[in-house]
Amino acid sequence: MKRFKNLSLFVLNLLILSALMAFVPGDSGDCTMYIASSKGATMELKNYSRKGKLQNIVRLNISDKTEANGKVMLNVDYAYYDKKDKDVKAKGKYKAVCENGVFKFEFGALTPVAGQQKGKNMKIEMESDYLDIPANPSVGQTLKNGTLTMKVQAEGMPNMFNTKIAMTDRKVVGLEKVTTPAGTFDCVKITYNSEMKMSFIKTRSRTVEWFAKGVGLVRSEFYNKRGKMAGYTILTKLKK
Numbered sequence: 001m002k003r004f005k006n007l008s009l010f011v012l013n014l015l016i017l018s019a020l021m022a023f024v025p026g027d028s029g030d031c032t033m034y035i036a037s038s039k040g041a042t043m044e045l046k047n048y049s050r051k052g053k054l055q056n057i058v059r060l061n062i063s064d065k066t067e068a069n070g071k072v073m074l075n076v077d078y079a080y081y082d083k084k085d086k087d088v089k090a091k092g093k094y095k096a097v098c099e100n101g102v103f104k105f106e107f108g109a110l111t112p113v114a115g116q117q118k119g120k121n122m123k124i125e126m127e128s129d130y131l132d133i134p135a136n137p138s139v140g141q142t143l144k145n146g147t148l149t150m151k152v153q154a155e156g157m158p159n160m161f162n163t164k165i166a167m168t169d170r171k172v173v174g175l176e177k178v179t180t181p182a183g184t185f186d187c188v189k190i191t192y193n194s195e196m197k198m199s200f201i202k203t204r205s206r207t208v209e210w211f212a213k214g215v216g217l218v219r220s221e222f223y224n225k226r227g228k229m230a231g232y233t234i235l236t237k238l239k240k
Contacts, residue, residue, distance in 0.1 A: 032135035033098055034188075035216045036240045037074060039065045043216060044182075044237035050229045056089065057081040058233075060216075063093070072098040097130075104130035131167070133211060137188045143170035145192075163198040178210045178218045182235045185212035187219075205230070214240070 036043060041062045047055045057080075064075040073095065080090040097104055129146040148165040174189035187210035196203045204225040210218045220233045 032213060033072070033096075034133050034211045034213055035074065035076075035096055036062065036214060036238060037065065037072070038062065038240055042237070042239045043235065045217065045233050046236050047231060047233045049231050054083045055231065056083055057085055070099065104132045131170075133188065133190070134172075137172045137175070139172055139174055141172040143172065143190065143192075145170055161199060163196065165194055165196045167192045167194050169193045173208075176210065178212075180218060180234045180236065182218075182238045185210075185215055185218050187212045 035041075039062055043060045045058045045060075047058070049055055059079050059081070061077045062074055063077045066073045074097075075093060076096055077093045078091065079088055081087065082089055128148040130144075131146045132144050134141065134143070146167045148167075150163040150165070151161070170190060170192040172188055173191050176187055176189050178185055178187045190209045190211065192207055194205050194207060196205075206223040206225075206227070208221045208223070210220070212218050215235070215238060217233070218235045222230045222232065224230050
């Protein structure tokens with residue numbers, strides 16, 4: 001069961017990675033993107049335990065970009081590596097859209113996940129609401145809540161495990177500069193509560209995120225229901 005819990009938290013982390021944009025003059029009008037939006041742009045993020053030990057690495061690539069009727073659409077591929085940067089533990093893609101000045105993103109479905117043990121493979125099917133980040137955020141601003149539904153089927157098991165993650169009380173709590181190995185960025189600071197239900201297990205947590213226009217997620221921190229940090233993510237590489 002611990003394995004499924006960790007996997008669900010990973011999916012929640014990938015959802016966090018999704019918000020990425022910056023206004024590109026003459027490129028998309030009023031569309032402000034919290035992501036490096038050029039085709040071929042790449043990002044690397046590393047996840048750490050609360051004690052600062054590397055847990056895994058996530059790499060993202062803007063594989064395609066289309067513009068039509070005032071809408072900008074991005075296809076974002078991701079790969080999730082172990083802490084030794086050797087084995088691919090998961091890979092897949094999601095979509096990011098900017099329309100009418102609002103940036104939003106969602107996951108696709110059927111993401112194959114390679115287990116840590118040989119012969120242990122899983123399939124994940126995900127559906128999520130669009131989440132948004134305003135072009136000109138203000139402290140205290142309330143943001144849209146969202147839900148992520150995930151179905152996991154392990155090799156040799158006939159039934160799928162259902163997991164639902166509800167994100168509530170999303171709001172802007174600050175505008176701050178954040179420094180990581182990838183550089184120093186002007187960020188919007190967002191917090192939200194999340195509740196994950198998986199079979200008979202229910203967990204609650206709180207997340208703090210820092211996003212930069214034209215970059216995406218710069219840093220995130222995860223706290224358990226007692227308010228203690230459980231882990232954090234930082235942007236380590238960026239190529240626009």
